[in-house]
Amino acid sequence: MLITSPITPAKIGPLLGRVYEAAVSGHGVYADRYAETCLRAELGLDEASNLWGPLFYSETREPVFWARNIWLSPFRLEFDSIGAAASALRGIQRNWHATVFTHWRRAALIQSRLPSMSFKRHSFPWLLPDASVGAWALLDEHTLLASARCSSPFPGGVIEFEEDKNGPPSRAYLKLWEALVRCRVWPHAGERCLDAGASPGGWTWALACLGADVIAVDRALLAEQVACMPGVRFMQHNAFSLQPEDIGPIDWLFCDVICYPDRLYEWLEKWLAAGLCGNFVCTIKTQSADTRQNFGDTLRRFASLGGQIVHLYHNKHELTWLKVRQRPDE
Ligand SMILES: C[S@@+](CC[C@H](N)C(=O)[O-])C[C@H]1O[C@@H](n2cnc3c(N)ncnc32)[C@H](O)[C@@H]1O
Incomplete structure (x- = not known):
């Protein structure tokens, strides 16, 4: 041509x-x-x-x-x-x-x-x-x-953000920002969010800044300056032992728990079956060369849940599973 x-x-x-x-x-x-x-x-x-x-x-x-x-x-x-x-x-x-x-x-x-x-x-x-x-x-x-x-x-x-050096207690909020910008949608004020593996609180901080109501769950404590933000409720708990019915309807499920991907997958299956949440942003962590070798099957299982799996610019040894209701970009 x-x-x-x-x-x-x-x-x-x-x-x-x-x-x-x-x-x-x-x-x-x-x-x-x-x-x-x-x-x-x-x-x-x-x-x-x-x-x-x-x-x-x-x-x-x-x-x-x-x-x-x-x-x-x-x-x-x-x-x-x-x-x-x-x-x-x-x-x-x-x-x-x-x-x-x-x-x-x-x-x-x-x-x-x-x-x-x-x-x-x-x-x-x-x-x-x-x-x-x-x-x-x-x-x-x-x-x-x-x-x-x-x-x-x-x-x-590649996307770079103007960072906030004072508010968030970790830099993990950058990957959340990237995921939400990529999806062209983010929680509105008053929307109900579950943030699993929330501590020290970068993601919860970012969500609370949007005016969302955040249930932050972690085994470890949330940074004090985040725990006291309006709209934030902290639960010191194993996220995966919380069933969807324990939390009730939510608009967004966020998960950044360090865990075997299969553990996350099983929990997400329950949430999808319960139909109590419309939007998901979850980090899929990889842990070692062994995990990586067997990772293909795991990722195919995640892919079968719909949405998309991406390696964000701000991801390190991890991928991000995104499933949002509006305007996915691919
Ligand atoms: C990568 S950090 C999360 C960082 C957080 N998203 C932020 O923005 O600051 C992973 C967190 O998962 C938590 N975690 C690990 N296993 C957990 C479990 N079963 N339930 C809840 N939290 C867990 C750890 O305590 C740790 O705080």
Whole structure:
């Protein structure tokens, strides 16, 4: 297929598979290597099969969860000039994010000819615009790889927030913010939330700031400054021994308990069967290489619950299961 441009034509060749972008920067080398190792395992690729910098290509039809961003409809674009490359991308859509691992200067020149995007830190809540962000990367001087559609709504799968250094007692609230922005929905004032594994209280703090009524459950105590926030009720309890009927109808179930994923799955099955909650944001923790090896089956069970499983930018050795009523992004 030829894309016509006022400069010179660029030639597009669609790819059958998908491009999987590993998390290579952000939360420390160790955390990133962990996600990359998990991604390689999911794709059945060994250490030697890194194709293009942080980008893996696979035609697998199996679900893949550990990528920071998945390029859903990738194509190769052959071009003669920087202008032709930029013109071809601009002809497809407005927003493009570059992953650069070779020909840095040339990549910067192409990106400079694309419409600019804001990379400022966001305050929360922030309503994510609907416009999609594509991804592209130079492979060599005259070839690039690109995809207009990606799994993450954030450029390159990355979102940074203006952090609150005083209010929350932990930085865990950042992954909750990211999950809610990604879903484009969050608790309204007065909505009833259960926060399981709440201590020291980052998530509860974030929910109480939205004006939600929060039942915070943990075996350990909540930080005092969170426990006394309006709308917060703390229960020192094993979250998993609380049945849905003990809590009653809630709008949101949040869970960040450190536990074996199967324990969480069994508890969630009860909540889904009870029909007492509409929205779920739960962290699925991985604990060791052994767990990781057997993790595929566990994740398939979570996937069968509906919603989506994602590796958030703010996730470390964990994934996040999201099931919300309104406007899921994928
Ligand atoms: C990662 S921390 C949660 C951080 C919290 N979301 C925040 O924002 O500060 C995990 C928590 O799970 C709690 N936990 C572990 N097992 C639990 C259980 N069975 N029931 C309730 N809480 C549990 C731990 O006490 C710990 O506070």
